[in-house]
Amino acid sequence: MRQAIAEAADASSRTIGFIVWRTKQILTDREGSGTVEFPSRATLYRLFDKLAVGTHATGSARTRRSIALRPTGPFGEVPASAPGELMQIDSTPLDVLVRLDDGIAEKVELTAMVDIATRSITAAVLRPTTKAADASALLARSVTPETMRPGWSEALRMSRSVLPHRRLLTLDERLEHAAARPVIVPETIVCDHGKVFVSNNFRASCRYLGINLQPAHKATPTDKGTIEKTLGSVATLFAQFVAGYTGSTTDRRGRKLEDGPLWSLPELQNLLDEWIIAVWQTRAHDGLRDPDAPKRAFSPNEKYTTLLESCGYVPVPLNGEDYIELLPERWQAINAYGIRIKHRTYDDRELGPLRRQHSGVTEKKGLWEIHHDPYDISRIWVRDRRRQQWITVFWKHLHRVGVPFGEMAWDRACEQVPGGTEEQIADAAAALLKRAHNGPDSESDRSAKRSRRDRRVAARTRATAPEEKHDEPPPLPETTEEDTGDTLAEVIPLGLFDPLEDPWSRR
Structure with missing residues (x-):
């Protein structure tokens, strides 16, 4: 019966009757047919109750797999006595629906990084699908101060928190308008074997920033239990209070969530960043207790302030070339x-x-x-x-498309024009984004209804489209009529870029 219970670890959940039947099959195959005398059904059920304690043999399959992966010996813990000495990173679906462009309601993935010594969430990114570039962006956000945003309360400023703002400001001028989130430079990062974290890009980004990347043992979630627990805390302390919360499983999900009010992806990202600063960083953490006063639990910001007295702070400013290096x-x-x-x-x-x-x-x-x-x-x-x-x-052929888009929209356009030229694929991508911009009730879309996949691709593309940034041109030398001998012509300045303007309405 122990063997039958162990076989059920990776299988689908079944009843006690199946475990009893499988036990009889194992004994019959080992001893031979007709040579084994089995006890009564009630006795076998009582035996199962004793042997299956704590295994979830007939319960949740996810819980059963997690229990089976636990090490047999006592749990160990790698000590971390300085901010950034040991950090963990992971990604998980967020149990919240967001409203992407074109009305698509879809769940997003949360990728976050936590510092072991202070339990600070140094960075968190929401994306429709996490890519290696998103994991590299976490590294940049961790070493960059979180700037105050419009609409945030003044109480969230670093100067209003327990963090030593005045002393840090003398070392890092970027903290002048920073929010109350510590700036932590990672030394060692523990990750799982997801393709995002073991990719060449993320490894190269860690090497560029001088970070030691330490993959955990395969199928051993206890190697990075802190980030696993932190992501679970985000679901219970933040996600369930957000409109569009779906629950952790399908049996916990409500009805017609897509028809209710939902946040957009940038809005939800802004709410998450604000929650991390206002709630998580100021909330007393049970794992941050003072050994000299065990009854007192520190908050992440308080623990960071305490450790900063002995560890110090060295700013790591990033420029435009550093951004390119992380791509x-x-x-x-x-x-x-x-x-x-x-x-x-x-x-x-x-x-x-x-x-x-x-x-x-x-x-x-x-x-x-x-x-x-x-x-x-x-x-x-x-x-x-x-x-x-x-x-x-x-x-x-950038001139053929009026708005920026990513690899997802391009791949979809290639599928629509098999064997097409580069110009034809570019026109197909532009048409896809234009239909998404015009909406389902426009004249151009009545004759050709879009598939749900086209709408999802267009919505995800617009949700992750970068903001356009233009470099300022160098100033022109001043000239006068005496210098040229001619009358200067009327100067017509270029218009300002408006991100809300319809790019296809220009003529």
């Missing part, structure tokens, strides 16, 4: 026509001296290092090791 990388050749990625051609005049040339990296067979943003395919960055700088290269 996913790939290695390709620079041909005469430029660089081609997934049927997209990128080209620029600065690539002239590099075309059909060896990059100097023999380990990569002379290919060139290229970084790209999966949420914005409008440009890529090529590392020029000769001049020690990055070259920004734009997509050749």
